[in-house]
Each structure stands twice: as C-alpha cells, then as structure tokens.
Amino acid sequence: MKLYDEPILDGRTALQHGPANDGCIFLVTSKGRDTVLPGVTIYARRGHAPLSGDSRTSNGVYIPSPARALIENMVPSRASSRRVARTYSQDEIEVYLESYLERYGEGGLTRLRDQVRVVGQQLAMAEEAEKLDQIIGALLVENNVLPEVAGRTYRDKSRIDADRLVLFEKLLKALHEFIPADRPVSPIDSASNELSAFYEAYFSNFIEGIKFDVEEARDIVFANKFPEGRQEDAQDLVGTWQVVSDTAGMSSHPACFDAFLRQLRTDHASVMQGRSGKNPGVFKAKANMAGGYVFVAPEKMAATLKEGFVMLDELKGGFRRGVFAMFLISEVHPFDDGNGRVARIAMNRALSADNQARIIIPAVSRDTYLAALRSMSKMGNETAVIRMLDFAQLWTSEVPWQDWSETFRILEACNAFLEPDEVNERYLRLERPR
Incomplete structure (x- = not known):
C-alpha cells in the first residue's frame, strides 16, 4: 500500500537515514497525514517537494541531501510524551558536523557549506541556512572546536x-x-x-x-x-x-x-x-x-x-x-x-x-x-x-x-x-x- 506521494525523510530520521530510537519516522509529504503502524509511527508534515540534490530510493522514499537535511533540522522542536523531538538539537547537529568533517575533511565540509547557501534559498529558509553556515564556519575556523567549547581551546596555550x-x-x-x-x-x-x-x-x-x-x-x-x-x-x-x-x-x-x-x-x-x-x-x-x-x-x-x-x-x-x-x-x-x-x-x-x-x-x-x-x-x-x-x-x-x-x-x-x-x-x- 502506498501511503504517501514522493515522501522525503525529515528531521532526525533524515540525518539517521532511518527511524528514531523510539520507532518514529518523520516525513515531508504533500498531505501531512500521520500514520500509526505496528511498532512504527509516521509523523508527516507538509513541506517543499524533492530538490535536485535529493535521492530517490527503490521504494519511492526520498533521502534529502545533507545540506537540506541539516537546514530543516535547524527548526527547533521539542520532545513529547509520545515521541522524540522531530529535529536535532544544536549539540546533535554539531556532533553530526564533526563526524562529517572527520569523514570528508575540510574540503568536503566547505563544499557542504556552499551547498547550504544554495539550498537555503531553494527552500526559502535563508535564516536557518545562515545559522547553519555560522556553525559550519565556527567548526572550520576552530579546527574541530565549536563556540560552546571554545573556552577550553583558548585556555590551551599550545x-x-x-x-x-x-x-x-x-x-x-x-x-x-x-x-x-x-x-x-x-x-x-x-x-x-x-x-x-x-x-x-x-x-x-x-x-x-x-x-x-x-x-x-x-x-x-x-x-x-x-x-x-x-x-x-x-x-x-x-x-x-x-x-x-x-x-x-x-x-x-x-x-x-x-x-x-x-x-x-x-x-x-x-x-x-x-x-x-x-x-x-x-x-x-x-x-x-x-x-x-x-x-x-x-x-x-x-x-x-x-x-x-x-x-x-x-x-x-x-x-x-x-x-x-x-x-x-x-x-x-x-x-x-x-x-x-x-x-x-x-x-x-x-x-x-x-x-x-x-x-x-x-x-x-x-x-x-x-x-x-x-x-x-x-x-x-x-x-x-x-x-x-x-x-x-x-x-x-x-x-x-x-x-x-x-x-x-x-x-x-x-x-x-x-x-x-x-x-x-x-x-x-x-x-x-x-
């Protein structure tokens, strides 16, 4: 049974490429209708259609580009008694970016940063893209040290x-x-x-x-x-x-x-x-x-x-x-x-x-x-x-x-x-x- 047309992984499930720890799946769809299945609850919201950088899997679900996934995760959300927070916290985003830097190097993170600026305009989410750009910039300039822990670096005289x-x-x-x-x-x-x-x-x-x-x-x-x-x-x-x-x-x-x-x-x-x-x-x-x-x-x-x-x-x-x-x-x-x-x-x-x-x-x-x-x-x-x-x-x-x-x-x-x-x-x- 096909539940959604062109569903796109959203929030933390977009960055994890799978369900959250409590079994929740977050999607961007054209209808925005939640669905409860055995062991899984799908929370859907209306949002932007797939972009050229998003990839479609064999079962018809789109995986957003890292730039899109990160930008959409910049929208704050709260956990509830029923589910985890839809989006990553800033701490979780920073951990994700640190892993990205370790895997792809400064060149890869710089390219991601460039993509963020473009995708932010496509999604009409310039403010979120700018905040993400600042986090990535801090990560690059601090050489794996973000502003929240920068004090430790500055006290390290080396x-x-x-x-x-x-x-x-x-x-x-x-x-x-x-x-x-x-x-x-x-x-x-x-x-x-x-x-x-x-x-x-x-x-x-x-x-x-x-x-x-x-x-x-x-x-x-x-x-x-x-x-x-x-x-x-x-x-x-x-x-x-x-x-x-x-x-x-x-x-x-x-x-x-x-x-x-x-x-x-x-x-x-x-x-x-x-x-x-x-x-x-x-x-x-x-x-x-x-x-x-x-x-x-x-x-x-x-x-x-x-x-x-x-x-x-x-x-x-x-x-x-x-x-x-x-x-x-x-x-x-x-x-x-x-x-x-x-x-x-x-x-x-x-x-x-x-x-x-x-x-x-x-x-x-x-x-x-x-x-x-x-x-x-x-x-x-x-x-x-x-x-x-x-x-x-x-x-x-x-x-x-x-x-x-x-x-x-x-x-x-x-x-x-x-x-x-x-x-x-x-x-x-x-x-x-x-």
Whole structure:
C-alpha cells in the first residue's frame, strides 16, 4: 500500500537515514497525514517537494541531501510524551558536523557549506541556512572546536601563538597611552561618500599590486566596464568598493567575537568574490607567508584571534580600535589571500563606528605603510605604525571629498598617485592638501 506521494525523510530520521530510537519516522509529504503502524509511527508534515540534490530510493522514499537535511533540522522542536523531538538539537547537529568533517575533511565540509547557501534559498529558509553556515564556519575556523567549547581551546596555550600575543600586548599598551586627535566626520552627502569610498577601494587595491588608471577604475566601478584580461583584478576593486561604500555596514563594529568572525568572512567573500580559487569567505587551511615571514598557523589562528579580540575590546575610541584591528588581522592573516584589504576595512569600520575620519593610504605611502607593519611584526616597533596611520588619517581628513575633478587635482598635487620608486628617486613625499 502506498501511503504517501514522493515522501522525503525529515528531521532526525533524515540525518539517521532511518527511524528514531523510539520507532518514529518523520516525513515531508504533500498531505501531512500521520500514520500509526505496528511498532512504527509516521509523523508527516507538509513541506517543499524533492530538490535536485535529493535521492530517490527503490521504494519511492526520498533521502534529502545533507545540506537540506541539516537546514530543516535547524527548526527547533521539542520532545513529547509520545515521541522524540522531530529535529536535532544544536549539540546533535554539531556532533553530526564533526563526524562529517572527520569523514570528508575540510574540503568536503566547505563544499557542504556552499551547498547550504544554495539550498537555503531553494527552500526559502535563508535564516536557518545562515545559522547553519555560522556553525559550519565556527567548526572550520576552530579546527574541530565549536563556540560552546571554545573556552577550553583558548585556555590551551599550545593552540595560541604566544609570540603574536606579545606583539598584540605591546601594541595594546602603546595604544592605551596614545591620545589620538579627534577628527570627526561631518554629515556628508551620498556623492561625497561615493568619492571617498572609491579612492579608499582604489588605493587599498593598489597596495596589493592591483593598479588601474583612475578613469579606468571609475569605469570598472560605476560602468561595469572590465578591461579585457583583467576580470579578477577588476572584480577585486568592485568587491572592495561594495564593502567600503556601504555607509550603514561600515558604521557598525562587531560587538562579540562570533560577530567579528562573521564580519571577517563576509568582508572577505565580497572582496574576493571574483577569485573562486582563493576560497572567498573561507578561513585558511594551510600556512601562509609573505617575503619569508610566516603568519599564524591555521591550527592556532582561532585561539589567537580570540585573544586578540579580547584585547581589542579593551580599547576605547575608533582610532585605537581601528589600528589594533588592522594589525591583528594583518598579523594573523586568516585567509589565503586578501588579508590586507580585509584588515584595512576592519580599521575603517572601527573609525566610522566612532564617527571618526577613515584612513586612506595613497599609492605614494604604500612602502611606508608596509615598512611600518614589518617593523611592528619583526621588531615590535609600535611607534612607527601608530604614527604612520595617525598622519594618514590626518591627511584623509583634510582632503575635500566633494568634487571628482577638484579632488583628483588635489590628490595629484599631494603626490598621492606617485609610485614609491619614483618618490624615492625625486625625493618627494605625500604632501598635505592646500
């Protein structure tokens, strides 16, 4: 006897691929009618029809894809005197995901995460998919340690980069003692925000070696004209612009560590959206370095970021918080690529959240900025990085970001567009706007 048309395993039976311990079976069907059989009770609910990723068994029952099963298990449910809870608790979901990670590795869990985002849209369950995405992200970044047990990891000093903590504490002390100038931002119109955000994205990408003429960059950002052969570079510029031009998004500093991690991933996914090979929004799984300098190892990344965030939370004021956030992210280097841009976005988000002028580092100051970071990283010279960024903020605050032609003329007069080599040869420097 056929009881249901196209029944799909649901809730905990979808993840277990069979009845619950008390004999209950949960289904998604078109009719939503419960059925009591000897030793088995079938609880059916109405729901979405089978998706392309669901597989049909020989007896006509569909087994949902892991992504669908997990998303539908994110809907809370309670046990009753008659049956177990329809869906897994969060603890049970985390245990399932840990087993999935052990079986399929980080690559497999990352692919599952990508599928969750797609299936969430198909099921119209974006909120549940986002919560699941956060759990998977925490599992990936914590290297098998989820937020609920993360405290044990952070107390395990073997999972913290102790040398980096020394640097962070040194910078923290210096920033506590530093008295930043008050450089508030007056209300600006959308055109002014568009102009300053454009140059913020333009110069941030220049630091990473992605160079365009200004007019060419304007066409990329505002006319969607991508130069032939430079699709990825152009998309980097657009992605950075999309983040920094979002006034509301750039004015809210993450209030807790979980929000901090989510913001990092979101920013990175936007900046690197055109480079799928760089794993947009996914924390690194392999060690990375620059010029022989090795950044924090993947297995120590989460705990080190956590300790750094605790220090960040101690600081008051946008400049102090911005400088520390930038160096924290830069030093940990949590992604395969794009770390510098994400670090500078975090810096400017802290400044905007405090209504302080952002920091734009023009082409002419690229080497000075990178040298200050290296000096802090290798020698603990906190003075260089604080002074460099303080002047950069002063300079940014003095530029009138109002008219495209006038601003371009001022930036040229300040030597902002000059390459560092040209500056050294001609004994020039970044000049303050007149």
